[in-house]
Amino acid sequence: MAETFVLIHGAWHGAWCWAAVKRQLEAGGDRVFALDLPGHGDNHHDPAKVTRAMYVDSVTKFILDRDLRNVTLAGHSLGGLTISGVGQKIASHIKRLIFVSALVPLDGVSIGDDLGAMMKPEALAQMHGFAEGLPVVTVEPQRFRDKFLQDGSRDLQDFVLAALVPEPTLPMGDPVPMKEFHRLDIPTGYLVCEDDLVLDDPKLWHPHLSGRLRDPAIRSIKSGHELMFSKPVETAKALAEMARL
Numbered sequence: 001m002a003e004t005f006v007l008i009h010g011a012w013h014g015a016w017c018w019a020a021v022k023r024q025l026e027a028g029g030d031r032v033f034a035l036d037l038p039g040h041g042d043n044h045h046d047p048a049k050v051t052r053a054m055y056v057d058s059v060t061k062f063i064l065d066r067d068l069r070n071v072t073l074a075g076h077s078l079g080g081l082t083i084s085g086v087g088q089k090i091a092s093h094i095k096r097l098i099f100v101s102a103l104v105p106l107d108g109v110s111i112g113d114d115l116g117a118m119m120k121p122e123a124l125a126q127m128h129g130f131a132e133g134l135p136v137v138t139v140e141p142q143r144f145r146d147k148f149l150q151d152g153s154r155d156l157q158d159f160v161l162a163a164l165v166p167e168p169t170l171p172m173g174d175p176v177p178m179k180e181f182h183r184l185d186i187p188t189g190y191l192v193c194e195d196d197l198v199l200d201d202p203k204l205w206h207p208h209l210s211g212r213l214r215d216p217a218i219r220s221i222k223s224g225h226e227l228m229f230s231k232p233v234e235t236a237k238a239l240a241e242m243a244r245l
Helices: 015-027 052-065 079-089 111-118 121-125 141-148 154-163 179-183 202-212 232-243
Strands: 004-008 031-035 071-076 094-100 136-139 188-193 217-221
Touching: 004 015, 004 052, 004 079, 015 031, 015 154, 015 232, 031 052, 052 071, 052 079, 071 079, 071 232, 079 094, 079 179, 094 232, 136 141, 141 154, 188 202, 188 232, 202 217, 217 232
Parallel strands: 004 031, 004 071, 071 094, 094 188, 188 217
Antiparallel strands: none
């Protein structure tokens, strides 16, 4: 039976990052949507004014406008901030929430504070604008090569780096309400990138962040953080498996 996927990108990316995964899932007969969050791609909001609520509302509206049902909603990296909010707003439309090497917010804690507790000062310093309180943050290119897409070719790294955009910081600064999320009965999943070095220690993704979910389905891929580029076939297979559990 065909599944319906809505794929949410993380920081600096856009819907374009899911192209290869989307193609793989569609080849298997599934219906797949990917969208640009506000301030990314073709969604031309002023990044200095973008909030987490805008991220959540844009995805909620996308799903409701198309009357999508039984949605497997997958969010990569910072996309965990968005999908956890969407699940709280339209739980009846969601079949499963899949966190793809993604942040799982703590109730009442901002993602910025959470990252500050998990990342070394030198790593935070390579996210330009984060510590300075600027309206957008960018990632230092060499850190992206070494920690995000270390398993990709130089050409692939160049391609992805050229497409990245500044990430709004307001969504990272607000405390995240999660009490209602944890009361939901929506099944979850966590897709683990075994060589994810973005937080320096891969175990900070799993089991640390994945452990904030209640009984998630777990799948693992031997990849770095940017699995949709380095391992699109394996990523699509893992998403399809979890959607059908």
